[in-house]
Amino acid sequence: MNAPNALRRDERGFTLTELLITMAILGLVMSAVLGVQLTSNTMFLRGENQAEAQQAARAAMLMEEDLRMAGYGCPDLGCPTPPPAGAQQKVTAASANSVTFWADTLNVSTRLSADVAAGATTLPVVNASGIIVNDRIYLNNGSTWETRVVTAKVGNNLSVAALTNAYGQGVQVGRPRLIAYTYTAATRTLTKDAGDGNGVQTLATGIVGLTFGYFNNFTDASITTPVAAGNLPLIGRIQIQTTTQSAQSASGPSTYRINTNVRPRNL
DSSP states (O other), X not given: OHHHHHHHHHTOOOOHHHXXXXXXXXXXXXXXXHHHHHHHHHHHHHHHHHHHHHHHHHHHHHHHHHHHTBTTTSOTTOEEESTTTSEEESEEEEOSSEEEEEEOTTOOOEEBSSOBOTTOOEEEBSOOTTOOXXXXXXXXXXXXXXXXXXXXXXXXXXXXXXXXXXXXXXXXEEOOEEEEEEEETTTTXXXXXXXXXXXXXXXXXXXXXXXXXXXXXXXXXEEOSSOOGGGGGGEEEEEEEEEEEOOOOTTOOOEEEEEEEEOOTTO
16 A cells, blocks of 8 residues: 555656746746846947947048158158159148048158269168168258159168259158048948058948048138149148947947047148
8 A cells, every 4th residue: 555655656746836946946047148148249249349449440540640741751842743743742632532642651751861962873861771662752952852763772872863953961852652541431441542552452341431621721711622623732631530330239339430630740
């Protein structure tokens, strides 16, 4: 009698209390798992947002640094565009989504380390480390200037075609390049052509909007874009407005705007 009764007791199911306790434990475990998942997603989106904002900020800072150097390395009135005998310009084109300008952004321009006479074909300079054969250089001495292409380099001595004018020690030997920044709305891409022969390079992607604004050097009045050729020499301040959008989140994407104002030193 006792053995069958014990067997029947062993075959019984869970009681209601046991089921409730089990469900409560499972609920706590699932809540913890869900909390970890939500935290991970939030951290991922936050990381993406931060990366996008940093990418746009880096691009804006790079443009700001380069634009600040516009005109550096050129003669007083600008570099001939196209060289060697075109109209002298510092900013050669300016629109709402692109800007092209001459500048030595790598700061490789140098100075003569000794006097050179008219007809000279060798230029002794203080530091020729950043100048290479086939670079176009400019000897800038106020209103007197000329441009030559480097045909050879030995140490700090540059070989060029015979000079037209004489230049004294300390005269600048500039090495500017034509630089272009362009924003393409269709692909949300910012590109740069550094003028070094490597062509257009992508700087940043995922930029929702980017516009350039230009202001008069004397009155600070806004200049209509695209800037007419006659107004290019009047540019004294350039405003860059960059807009990026964060990754999708529970409350929708967030928009970030970066406004930068640049006053190029040599315009």
